[in-house]
Amino acid sequence: GRDLDARSEMLMASMMGAVAFQKDLGAVHSCAHALSTVNDLHHGLANGVMIDHVMRFNRSAAASKMDELARVAEETDFIERLVRLKDELGIPARLGPLGVNDAHVSRLVDVAEKDTCHQTNPRPCTRGDFEQLFRAAL
Secondary structure (H helix, E strand, O other): OOHHHHHHHHHHHHHHHHHHHHOOOOHHHHHHHHHHHHHOHHHHHHHHHHOOOOOHHHHHHHHHHHHHHHHHHOOHHHHHHHHHHHHHHOOOOOOOOOOOOOHHHHHHHHHHHHOHHHHHOOOOHHHHHHHHHHHOOE
């Protein structure tokens, strides 16, 4: 407790985490919050399953950012690279193997739509969009 440099660095890290949490989390996190709430999925796993589905949805609104990701990753299509990485890591491509089914979709959409994270999504996300995202991921 007496190392002021270490305490200062921890305070800075904590602040940066709080800022990152509120900046542009987007629809991926709204979907993950819904999956954690409705299906008790681990938040990180829920994000991992949903990320490529939401990135496909966002592609038209964030093409230059996705092109930059592909360039940096030395890939022609960053989303497809992400799909391969998920497979290599054992992250499911779909929600079905995790126990999520069609009967959950309406409640998932309710929770995701009320979540504030999607307000910073590159592309506006309607109730119908969330339904399509969850169904695409089933």
